Amino acid sequence: MTTSISLKDIRDYIAQNHHLPLSIEHLAYIAGLSASYFGEAFKKAYGQSATDYLTELRIGHAKQLLRDSDLLLRDIAREVGYSDEFYFSRKFKKEVGVSPSVYSKAARQRISTFSVATMGNLLALGILxxxxxxxxxxxxxxxxxxxxHIHAHLTIFDTESEDNFRKLASVKPDIHIFQEEPSLIMVDWLESIGxxxxxxxTNNWQTQLMEIASAINRQNIGTQFIHDYKQKALQAKQAIQQVAKQDVFAVLRLCEDQLFCYCNQGIQDVLFTDLQLQPIDTQRQTCNEPMTLEELLAINPDRLLLIICPDASTRNYWLALQYVDSWKKLQAVKNGHVYVLPSNPWFEYSAIAINRMLDETLLMLTGKNPNPFPVSVHGILSNASL
Incomplete structure (x- = not known):
């Protein structure tokens, strides 16, 4: 068994046994490594220490129990691997930004939305x-x-439909969050049912997140999410710079037989602001402008990120385009530096979408996956009390 496989097995072991007393010495012994070498190897492989990973799992499990159970605090502490409930409370507040009791109370708010982006922001705040x-x-x-895990599935195409009204009334939310200005009819109806x-x-994802956090009393969690994102972005930028160096990037959108020079706010924020990748001149701001293959060849960027519309005619053209001589002459094509992006999350603008874009960019350009397992705000552990 190689060291890398052994480290993966150890990570799996931590995930399955995070509720038990675990020490670095014990984990290193299982891996057949010295404690110091194990600690360095684990952090190099996964971007965080084994202790931080263990804490992340324990706090994530604690969040779930605080939201979804009526266990006493001392029982929750023991359930997730802490024998001292006071130490657990201090650790929880340090990691989450609020005490377990405050988190438990806030988590029981019932919130609804018609917006996919709002859902992404709510998940970043630990709310389902x-x-x-x-x-x-x-x-x-x-x-x-x-x-x-979401009781009522709403439609965004006809928000004021009878079906949406019926579903909202059935789940009795306390708060409904809009990111597009609601009609007076909708506001009056919501207020009539309490x-x-x-x-x-606001437009910027960070101010969106904090405005929602303020409305539901989760400012500390929002602040922590933004802090963690910035730290991760800095680490990702350093890793990507070692690979991409001074390469010039272009983001394209292909729709039917037309290429577009494309850059939305999320792409601008992640690629060209947070990661400081070098864009072609026309992508120093948001854009969606037609571009011919000849114009692209004249620019000849080092790396191409391509969003392909999912309809059949576009996909057929994409298959044909790869055999066109001028396409094959592109430096990015020659070097195998063409990356096809899915519309999700690259068309969404929320805290979770931005976080996913960062992770996907790091994986595309370096092969490093920062989240081999679902993190606590994304996966089943993020269920809020309903």
Whole structure:
């Protein structure tokens, strides 16, 4: 068994036994390594120490129990691997930003939304909405992870439909969050059934997140999420710079037989602001402009990121395009530096989408996967009390 396989087995072991007393010495012994070498190897392989990973799992499990059970604090502490409930409380507050009791109370808010982006922001704050848009085509990530755990699946195409009203009334949310200005009819109806409407008007994802956090009393969690993202972005930037160096990047969108020079706000934020990748001149701001193959060849970027519309005619053209001489002459094509991006999360603008874009960029360009397992805000552990 190689060291890398052994480290993966150890990581699996931690995930399965995080509720037990585990020490670095014990884990190193299982791996057949010295404690110091094991610690260095684990951090190099996974981007965080074994202790931090263990803490992440324990706190994630504690969040679930605080939301979904009526266990006493001392029982939750023991359940997740802490023998001292006071130490657990201090550790929880350090990691989450609020005490377990404050988190438990806030987690029981019932929140609904018509917006996919709002759902991404709520998940970043540790809240699973009781009602949200669920569609296997338009929001596959959220559908795959949460469709069984969200009681009411709303439609975004006709928000004021009788079906949406009926579903919202059935789950009795306390708050409904909009990211597009609601109609007076919708506001009046929500208020008539005791639901508080909140309209989030800011554009930047960080201010969106903090405005929602302020509305539901989760400012510390929002601040922690942003802090963690910035730290991860800095590490990703350093890793990517070792690979990409001074390479010039272009992001394209292919629709039917037309290429577009494309850059939305999320792409701008992640690629060209946080990671400081070098864009072609026309992508120093958001854009969606037609571009011919000849114009692309004249620019000849080192790396191409390509979003392909999912319709049949576009896919057929994409297959044909790869045999066109001028396409094959592109430096990025010659070097195998063409990366096809899925529409999700690259068309969504939320805290979770931005976090996923960062992870996917790091994986594409370096082969390093920062999240081999679902992290606590993304996976089943993020269920809020319903």
């Amino acid at each position: 909405p009781v009602a949200a848009p669920m569609n296997a085509k338009w929001s596959p990530y959220y559908y795959n992870h949460y469709h069984e 639901v508080k409407p909140i309209y989030i008007q």
